[in-house]
Amino acid sequence: MLKKLLILIVFVSVNLNAQCAMCKAVIEGGNESVAEGVNSGITYLMVFPYLLIGLLLFFLYRHRKKSNS
Numbered sequence: 001m002l003k004k005l006l007i008l009i010v011f012v013s014v015n016l017n018a019q020c021a022m023c024k025a026v027i028e029g030g031n032e033s034v035a036e037g038v039n040s041g042i043t044y045l046m047v048f049p050y051l052l053i054g055l056l057l058f059f060l061y062r063h064r065k066k067s068n069s
Helices: 002-012 021-029 032-068
Strands: none
Touching: 021 032
16 A cells, blocks of 8 residues: 555656745845755754654554564
8 A cells, every 4th residue: 555655656746846935035046055055954954854753663663573572
């Protein structure tokens, strides 16, 4: 089921603009260092949800492994 959903998402994805209007205006009007700063900030903010989900999955795996033993 998960594989089918992943395939559907990959093949049915639509090209969208990912920036809000303010971010886009700052990047278009600024220099290269401003764009690098915005990209670094986005990367920094993007890491934490993945870390939380990874920790949750790790603890669920550990709990299930302990329960089965």
